[in-house]
Each structure stands twice: as C-alpha cells, then as structure tokens.
Amino acid sequence: xxxxxxxxxxxxxxxxxxxxxxxxxxxxxxxxxxxxxxxxxxxxxxxxxxxxxxxxxxxxxxxxxxxxxxxxxxxxxxxxxxxxxxxxxxxxxxxxxxxxxxxxxxxxxxxxxxxxxxxxxxxxxxxxxxxxxxxxxxxxxxxxxxxxxxxxxxxxxxxxxxxxxxxxxxxxxxxxxxxxxxxxxxxxxxxxxxxxxxxxxxxxxxxxxxxxxxxxxxxxxxxxxxxxxxxxxxxxxxxxxxxxxxxxxxxxxxxxxxxxxxxxxxxxxxxxxxxxxxxxxxxxxxxxxxxxxxxxxxxxxxxxxxxxxxxxxxxxxxxxxxxxxxx
Amino acid sequence: xxxxxxxxxxxxxxxxxxxxxxxxxxxxxxxxxxxxxxxxxxxxxxxxxxxxxxxxxxxxxxxxxxxxxxxxxxxxxxxxxxxxxxxxxxxxxxxxxxxxxxxxxxxxxxxxxxxxxxxxxxxxxxxxxxxxxxxxxxxxxxxxxxxxxxxxxxxxxxxxxxxxxxxxxxxxxxxxxxxxxxxxxxxxxxxxxxxxxxxxxxxxxxxxxxxxxxxxxxxxxxxxxxxxxxxxxxxxxxxxxxxxxxxxxxxxxxxxxxxxxxxxxxxxxxxxxxxxxxxxxxxxxxxxxxxxxxxxxxxxxxxxxxxxxxxxxxxxxxxxxxxxxxxxxxxxxxxxxxxxxxxxxxxxxxx
Numbered sequence: 001x002x003x004x005x006x007x008x009x010x011x012x013x014x015x016x017x018x019x020x021x022x023x024x025x026x027x028x029x030x031x032x033x034x035x036x037x038x039x040x041x042x043x044x045x046x047x048x049x050x051x052x053x054x055x056x057x058x059x060x061x062x063x064x065x066x067x068x069x070x071x072x073x074x075x076x077x078x079x080x081x082x083x084x085x086x087x088x089x090x091x092x093x094x095x096x097x098x099x100x101x102x103x104x105x106x107x108x109x110x111x112x113x114x115x116x117x118x119x120x121x122x123x124x125x126x127x128x129x130x131x132x133x134x135x136x137x138x139x140x141x142x143x144x145x146x147x148x149x150x151x152x153x154x155x156x157x158x159x160x161x162x163x164x165x166x167x168x169x170x171x172x173x174x175x176x177x178x179x180x181x182x183x184x185x186x187x188x189x190x191x192x193x194x195x196x197x198x199x200x201x202x203x204x205x206x207x208x209x210x211x212x213x214x215x216x217x218x219x220x221x222x223x224x225x226x227x228x229x230x231x232x233x234x235x236x237x238x239x240x241x242x243x244x245x246x247x248x249x250x251x252x253x254x255x256x257x258x259x260x261x262x263x264x265x266x267x268x269x270x271x272x273x274x275x276x277x278x279x280x281x282x283x284x285x286x287x288x289x290x291x292x293x294x295x296x297x298x299x300x301x302x303x304x305x306x307x308x309x310x311x312x313x314x315x316x317x318x319x320x321x322x323x324x325x326x327x
Numbered sequence: 328x329x330x331x332x333x334x335x336x337x338x339x340x341x342x343x344x345x346x347x348x349x350x351x352x353x354x355x356x357x358x359x360x361x362x363x364x365x366x367x368x369x370x371x372x373x374x375x376x377x378x379x380x381x382x383x384x385x386x387x388x389x390x391x392x393x394x395x396x397x398x399x400x401x402x403x404x405x406x407x408x409x410x411x412x413x414x415x416x417x418x419x420x421x422x423x424x425x426x427x428x429x430x431x432x433x434x435x436x437x438x439x440x441x442x443x444x445x446x447x448x449x450x451x452x453x454x455x456x457x458x459x460x461x462x463x464x465x466x467x468x469x470x471x472x473x474x475x476x477x478x479x480x481x482x483x484x485x486x487x488x489x490x491x492x493x494x495x496x497x498x499x500x501x502x503x504x505x506x507x508x509x510x511x512x513x514x515x516x517x518x519x520x521x522x523x524x525x526x527x528x529x530x531x532x533x534x535x536x537x538x539x540x541x542x543x544x545x546x547x548x549x550x551x552x553x554x555x556x557x558x559x560x561x562x563x564x565x566x567x568x569x570x571x572x573x574x575x576x577x578x579x580x581x582x583x584x585x586x587x588x589x590x591x592x593x594x595x596x597x598x599x600x601x602x603x604x605x606x607x608x609x610x611x612x613x614x615x616x617x618x619x620x621x622x623x624x625x626x627x628x629x630x631x632x633x634x635x636x637x638x639x640x641x642x643x644x645x646x647x648x649x650x651x652x653x654x655x656x657x658x659x660x661x662x663x664x665x666x667x668x669x670x671x672x673x674x675x676x677x678x
Contacts, residue, residue, distance in 0.1 A: 025484055051484050057515060062473050062508030069477020069492075072462060073411070075484060077477075089504065093473070096465045105455050105463040106446030107670040110677070141671055165673030 004184040007177040009151035010040050010116075013158040014078065016188045018048055021076060024162055025052040028063055028080030028116075037082055038118060038177055060086055064093040067113045068101070076162055077113050084119035084171060085131040085299075098167035099142035114161045115169045120212055120262055121311060122175040126302035132263035132294070137169050138240040138272070144168045144193055145240040149214035151182040153237060156191030164193060173212040180215070196243040198250065202232035205324055206250040208273055209260040210236040213312060217260050220317035229325040239269050247273060248281050255286040256324055260317055265293035287327035292320045347630045348564045352571075354403070356632045362403070362424075362563060363627055364641055366395040366620045369420040371649040372429050373594075376436045376451065380598045384657065385436045389452040391419040393561075393593035396619030397525050398495075399424045400566025404574045405493060413462045413475040413494035416452030417525060421495065426459045429649055433656040440662035446670075447662060469496060469503030472522070476509045479518035479577075491577035493521040493570075498544050498587075499530030510585075514552035517582035521573040524585065525560060527592035532605040548585035560588025561619040591617040 004012060018024045025048075026041055032055035035042030045053040056063050060081055067077035081087045087094075094115060101111040121130035137145045146161055146168055148154040154172070161168035199214065200221055209217045214235045221231040234250055236243065251257045257277055259270035270291040277289050292312065294300075300310040343351065349359050373392050379385035391398065394417055402424030405412055414421050419432060427443070434442040436451040444455040444463070455463035462478075464471040475494035482490050500506050501524065513520050524544045528535045541547065548555025556573070558565045566588055573584035593614050595602040603611060615621075627633035633641075 027480075054480070057508070057511050059508035059511060061470075061505045062476070062512045065470070065473025065505060065509065066477035066480050066512060069413075069474035069479070070481040070484070071477075072474065073478050073481035073485075075481050092467055092470055092505070096467050097470055097474070100465065101463060102673065103670050104445050104449050104453070104465070105457070105670075106448060107673075108443075108455060108457045109463050110673055144672075163675075165675070165677045 001183040001185055003181055004151050005178055006151045006154050006172070006180040007038065007040055009155040009184045010158055010172060011042065011044075012184060013155040014041065014044060015047065017159050017162050018044070018052065020188055023074060023076040024078065025054065025070075025075065026078045026080060027054040027056050027067060029056055029058055029082050031055060031080050036080065038174065041080070060090040061093050064090040064113070064115055065097070067115070068093060068098050068111055071111050071113045072109060078162060079113060079115045081115060081117040083129050084117040084133045085128045087115070087117050087133055087136070090115070091136060094137065094143065094167065094169060095140050099140050102166065103142055110165055111167050112165050113167045114158070115167070117169070117171055118174040118177070119171045120173040120175060121300040121307065122212070124302065124304075124307065125300070127299045130299045132261070134171055134239055135263055135267050135269060138269055140240070142166065143240060144238060145171070146193060146238050147171045147173070147210045148237065149176070149211055149235050151180060151184045153191050153197075155184050156189050157193065157237065159188055160190040160193050163190065168193070171211070175212050191237075194238045194241055194243060196237055196246040197235045198232060198246070199235050200231065200233040202230040202254065204230040204254055205232065205256040205258055205321060206254045207231050207233045207258045207260060207321070208236060208247060209233070210239065211262065213260045213262055216312060216314045217317050219314035220321060223314060223318040224321045224325070227322070229321055231321060236269075242272070242276070244276060247276060251277050251281050252284045255284050256327070257285070257289045258292060258320055258324055259289070260292045260312065262294050262312060264296050265291060266296050268293050287324055290320060290324050292317060352564055352568060354567070358403070359623070359627060359632055362399045363620070363623050363633070364645065365424055366399055366420065366623065367642065368429055368645050368648065369395060369423045369432075370620060371645055372423075372432050373419065375433070375649050375653055377598060379437065379653070385451065386438065387450040387452070388436065388598040389416050389596070390592070390594040391417055393527065393591045393614070393617065393619065394525050395420040396563040396623065397523070397560040397566050397588040397590055400563040401493065401495075401523055401570040403567045404570035407459045409460065410490060410574070411460045411462060411475065411478045411492040413464065413471050413478070413492060414454050415464060415468075415471065415496050415500070416466070417497060418454060418495050419452070422454035422456075422461060425461055427454065427456060427461075429652040430655055433652050434659065437656050439656060439659040440666065441659055469500035469506040472496060472500070472506050472509035473512070475520050476513045476518060479513065479520035480516065482519055483516065489578050491519045491521060491574050493523060493574065495523045495525060497530065498524055498526040498528070498535055498539050499533075501544055501547060502538055510551040513583040517552070519577035519580065520583045521570065521577055522583065522585045523570070524587045526587055526589050529592060529596070531596045531600065532602070543587060545585055545587040551585075553583045553585055555585045555587065557587045557589065560590030561617055561622055563619065563623055590619070593618060
C-alpha cells in the first residue's frame, strides 16, 4: 500500500473523487494555479481545468454561499477556507443557510457541501493563523463536524464527507500536513462519519481526543504505560454528532476519563463530553472527569516561548494522566 | 398547471408604437388580465393574513402590497421550474406568479404541516418550492444573493445553456457584506444571474438616505462590472421589458444585470410594525396613488381589455377563492409532535 503524507492523502481524496464523480468541484482562494497556500490542491487545476478548480475572490461568505447555490443544482462542491481563523465571515452561510436548508424546507431542498479548513497551531501562525474554531459549529443541528488525525482517515473521511447528503465542516490540522505519514490506498474508499476509533485499548483511563492531539496522546499513553498506567485512547474523528456509544462504552470500562483538545478549555467539546459522561455513566466513575485544553486566551502567541507554553504536548498530557491515575 | 410562465415564448414582439404597450412587448390580452387577477389574488391573501394575525391564526405577516407589479413583471421573464428564483421575504406575489396558489400561501402563513414552503417550520415570508425552482431562504437579509450566484456558477460548470438564476432583495440588503460578495463573484465571472432590487425606500423604518449612500441603487452595478437599470417598479410592462432583456443577456452568456425597481411599500413592514411612527402623514396619504394594481386595472380598462362589470365579477370570484382557501387551510390539523425531529439529516441512500 502506498505511503502518503496527511496532505497527500487529502489531495488524493479530491483527485479520486473528482475523477469518479463529475459533480465534484473545488473552490476557494488560491486553490487554482497556485494549488492552495499549503499546496493541498496542487495539480488539480492542470488535471481538471479552471471550471472545476475555481480561484475565488477573498470572500468567505461568497465562497461558501456559492457552494450552497451549486449544491442546490445537484453539484458536490468542496469549498476551501484558507485558514480556520477566516471561517467567521462564512459562519452565517454555514450555520444559518447550509445547516438549515433541509430542515427549513421539510426535506424539499438539501445541501451536500464540504467546507475544508486548516486549523491549529504549531507553525508560528500567531493569533490569526492558529485558531481552533470547531466549537463554533459543534452545537449546530443539521451540520456535521469532522476532524481526521491520520492520513488513512483523512482520505476516507473526506470522501465520505463529499458523498454525505448533508453539509460537513472538515478541519485539517496544519501541523499534520507534512509531519504525518501513513499507508493510504489508491482509489476511493470511505471511513464512516459519526464513528470514533479506539486507537489504543486500555483498562484504567479513557482519553478522548482528535486531530494532532491524538498523536501527542498516544505518545503520552506509552510514556505512562511503563509506570503501570493503562490508557485507552479514543480518536473522536466526528465532533458533531458525537459517537456517544463509543464514548460511554469506553468510560464504563475504564471508570476514568480525560478529554484532550487544542481548542480553548471553556466551550470546547470537552465540556459536552464531560456532561455526557456525567449524565449517562456517573455511577461508573472513580474520579471526576478531567479536561486538558488550551488556556482561555485568544490563540497562541507569535513569541516562541509563549507559543510553546500555550501548546499542549505529550509531557503535559502524561502529567494529567498521572494525576488522574493517582486520584 | 403549466410551469411555463415566460411570456417571451409568446409570438415575437411587434414594435409598432401604435400598438398598446403590452402588444409591443409581445404580451396577449389574456396574459395581462391573468397578471391583474394574480396581483389582486395576492393582495387578497395579504389582506386575509392581516385579519388572521388579529385572530391569532397567523402569527407573522409580511406584506408584498405595492410590490406586485415588480414581481409579476419579472415572473413573465422567468421559466418557473427551469430558471431558478431566489426570493426574499417581500416576494409573496412572485411565489404566486411562479405557480404557487392562494392555499399554498395561506398554509405557509398559518404554519400548517402541509405548507409547501417549509412544512410549518418557517415563519411567513420564506417562499420555497423545489418543483418551481423557488429556493428556500433564511431570514438573514442578503444572505441568499450568493446562492443565486452559486446556481449560476453551477450552470457554468455543467455547461448548461439557456438557463439563468434571478434573485430579489430590498435596497436594505445592498448594505450587507454577502450582497457585496455575491455581486463581486458574479461580476468577476460574468455569470448568468439577474439581481432585482425592489427599492421601497425603507429598511423597516430607516429611510433610504440613511442606509444607501447613493441616490440610485442601480449605480452600484458599476462597481461590479455589470449594467444597472432603473425602472418604475409600479409599471409591470417597464419591469417586464427590463427583466426580459436581463434574463436573455444572462441566458446567452452576456453576464449579469442589476435591475432597480423603484416602488412603494403600501403597508407597514410587518404586523409587528406601525409605519405611521416614521413615515410622514402626507407620504402615507399619497401611497394610494402608487398602487400597482390600480395602475394595471386602469390600463386594462383604457385599452378595452376590461370593463367595470368584468372587474367586479373578477373581484368577487377572487374573494370567494380566498375565502375557500382560508377555510381549507384552517381545517388542516397540527402535525404529530414527533415530526419536530424530521428532516434533520438525510440517509446515505439519497447521496
């Protein structure tokens, strides 16, 4: 099986799906001749032409709104927002329009679009090239929010998102683009939306996470394994709707839960998972549910030392695991 | 019901200045009378909804009174079920002109489960029908403009010819960012889309001079690389002529057009509004002179298409129709409560 980077896996998904389905096209800033600022769409313009790889003005509401309009005529648009930090001007289009079209027309209209956006810190992006904005969307019925962590999942989940009959916001951690490699099959395959994956089985603590933090969490789990702390690591993959069954089954088995995310502590998905566990698995718990998240400041700072202090890493996660194990 | 409403499919216009204006535009006497009846029909539904709101049976009413000629004039240039129409909340007359019925509108106004626009989910004013290609909208002002642009982009991608999208909005929407983004994309790509501004001079209570920095919205078109056209929005023939030209331009690949229809909102913004608080008394008194239904009726009588007796008979018939539709809509029971959860997500099978 060929090995691909996370970025190449996403590009492979776009190429394979555009080859298979003439309805699929991409639009966004710099996605054409330049191939995107991260080069995710590099070569697509040459392969599929200007009609299906569309360079757009700097107009996020226009990009997502145009995708919605094209979907109403039966096409399958994949819109790229250059950085998740700039998805805000398109929030009205995503939440008020795309997410509600099916419901507000009692099923007469549908809106199968994908909005891709790179997110997360660790590339010296400072306040406006580093944000985790997923929590803006994880309380929106009608929408799906997907965040892959591995190259295999990145391709399979993106193809599933394109084929999904409803709008999907698809966040890609930009630090994974070139650092993460893995086996990625040629040709189309899907990884189902709405299902979490148990990446490491364990008996003492359930760790719920997604995106880049999955890899730091797996490293941390190995670090504490030598100390006799047995951690189960669950990759959420879809943040909305959550895979409640997998979350609850895991915590009922381990009796302790740690949620790790790069998004801010307050209002991040960790609060929802904690509430879910408290409501439905309280009697199984041996410790309070613990959250480890980025501090409640706007985003990471440009200064290197502050950036490192802001970021979660394997050591910080291992520390939280030790504390929880000792409770 | 025929979905072909495009009057341009009628015999080609005879440009004989001696002919009445509708004949010059290729419109038959029957088409003019049908439009007049339609405009009166929608006014009756408008009247009825205000009554129902006072009875607690329609919780929200937003008027199209004063806008009927603009909407019917455009509808003559639209092939419903083929071209896409992306309306806003003021477009009840457009929905009816494109093929929806009085009953459809009353079901929508009373929030009934058989409301074809939304199954009773959206408040009145959110007209929709996939069969007629009337696109469902939200209540966010101006957010729908970009959907029309995206539809036009889709025609470009699929290579479909002889099809256009047309979208409607008030002058208030032209302050919105989404309007600017949509106009920009349409202009850059020269897409097959027509923008129709129904300029009634008010964004609820804020007068145009406090919300639009230029006298004519049409002049904004210059900034987006498209022509801007001003028409008297109470003159159905002027509107049709402009809309037909713009739709033909779009369908033949010549790019987008902005049409500004200048007209008057004859009633308050909605049943939650009192426009005497912000419109001068003299202006309110003068509104009666700007009623597009009176204007078309007088035209029809002047040209022998209609006489007083026939007009009275038409009005009686329309009154009976709205009464029957009200009764029918009122009798529709509420939906099962579990239906609140329907249509949230689709199934994999439909993809």
